[in-house]
Amino acid sequence: MIGNGVSRRGFLGAGAVGTTALVTAGSWFWWDGGDATYRAMIGGAVPAVLNVKELAILGALAETVIAVAPGAPTAGEAETARRIDRELVFHKGSKLVSDVKASLIMLEHLPALDFLGTRFTALDAADKTHFLRNCETSSWSARVQAFTGLKFLILFFYYADSRTWRSVGYGGPQVAGKFFEGGNTIANLPPVAGAQARGA
């Protein structure tokens, strides 16, 4: 039985065949999503492992996944997408990185199949939510897992930010934090040059 799990192979279930097909199909839709558009979405942020487009998609996903409580930071202010990007530095060469990248591209271009638009990042807030709801309940497991895998990362890193704790009544640690060079806190992120990163 080992090795027979082809139906949902890989992190986020983004199987190679499906991803290849999507990326190929996606190339038809990239005409309205050039680098400049994505670059504007991430402000001056410089991605570490993801490319500009992928970081922008991740930022847009994070803003949709996180409903901000009063007094808590937005996903962009919490640098959620950049923290995930930094985390991938420590997984370079692993399947995690390739699957995160594949899943981001998949989710960016799948709205076309739902007749919602050509790119996730270009949808309005209601359609973004509608699309992600469709992802959760899809019968296509690769689509489900592409979203749920990214959602896990987004929620983990957002709620690992101490600024979110008060809003949910979480007491948090009882000892002082200590900077760790190999860690992944906001203090580990390089400063963003120029304008504040938006959604990333």
Next chain:
Amino acid sequence: MIVEFHQITHDLNEETDVVIVGSGCGGATVAQELARAGKRVIVLERGGYFTAARGDLDQRSDNMLARIDGARGLGTSRNTEIAMMYGNCVGGASVHYWADSWRLPKDRNDLYIRAGLSGHEPEVLEPIFEQLEKDLNVHVAEPEYFNRMNQLFDLGAKKLGWRTEGVRQARRGCVKSGHCYQGCAYDAKQSQLVTHIPAALQAGAKLFADCHVDQITRDGKGKANGVAASFIDRATGKPNGRKLAVKARFVVLAAGGYSSAVVWLKSGLPNASGQVGRNLFLNPCPYLYALYNEPVVMWVNIPSATGVMDFRLARYDDGRYVEGGYLLHPNQLQAEFVAATLPGFGREHRTLMDQLPNIGSTVSWIDDENPGGISLSSEGCPLYDYRLRGVDILKTRDAMKKQAMLLFASGAREVIVPDTVGTRLRDPSEIPLLDKIDIADGAILFGGPHPAGALRMGKDPQTSVVAPSHEAHEVPNLFVADPSVFPRPPSVDPSLTIMAFSVIASRSLLQRLG
């Protein structure tokens, strides 16, 4: 002494009696036993050295998973069904374990003996367990260490007529911080970091942290004779260019249930039996959330001071599965883990998070019978194949149903399943839904905290990797001392059994060392 990566300024060559790969429950125990017997011991640990005294164990999950977890908290099986939980630090997985301390149950010990594990009989293990329990201050927690979730658990079980039992804890001076999984900031949890490691060092062992074993080396006759290793820069997780070569009379592989088979395969050691990497069990952990009308604050105090053990063994009727095959416990998760595993997103998720203090949880450890396996990709990366199947699916569904029953009986107004579609039970009459929901292939992310079996022990070299002496059938002078040798999971938390088996491995080594 402990040597860390930043202290290494040039390549090193060492010679010793025994080199031990890994510093968790297996490696640290062997190191202590051999060093105390006067043998020259070197321990190599891939992860870093993090201590409470330095303030390293700062309870923040993002920092701590990066410091102490094997895949920085993000390792999964290939089908994403299992979140692999394991250690990568001095002290190994014991640094983030819950300190539950169980002796190997007699029925499972008998099964091991029937599988050919001579020398590990109950009468051999009993005095070892006694000593370990003394060393680690293993005891049943007093009522003050029961957080509200533990109290509710007992209440629910009592209403259902289920017997509860105190879970014995390896703790000394617990301050109830509740951050056991992140590594105890108070040295109260009796992990290897604060017990067998310092004892081994005091007896003369030498430990290299941040030291990745590239290969177990062999002489011309195929006998293990040392290791080749690289030092890792802790800030980047990458080799820093410095190498270590150790010549040793014996090598002990104790890298843990997820990693020892990987070291074996990467070293290109013989595997004529084809058993290396097979038989991977991991105690999958289904868990449920519940909403209460009162604050539960499950993230403080001891995670699991109590439990229901009467379902530990599966019950069959005429060969047909009836129930059981797992332990049932209160669960403990910090905010970020709850957030990442609650169903939904956006406003729906936010509504749940707004009730975080009122969220409780239970968890089961499934005594899995259908193993997965470990292999290497064409690029040499470890691949973990595991899927719940057969009777293990029935056990998992039964465990979830029992959890839901207990949660409702304890006063929960709603039970939440952490599945992708966000199944919610608002009444006990909806519990049968748990027989129907999709739980396979990542529909629910199960924890996999207790890997075992990928280098299993047995008498027959055709069907096992390691002899009852702990020496590898096919590689003389290579011993294995970690849960990889278990022919089946112990059906309880394995830490004490790993240590006890490692004492036996040490005795075999001492005989050979003379």
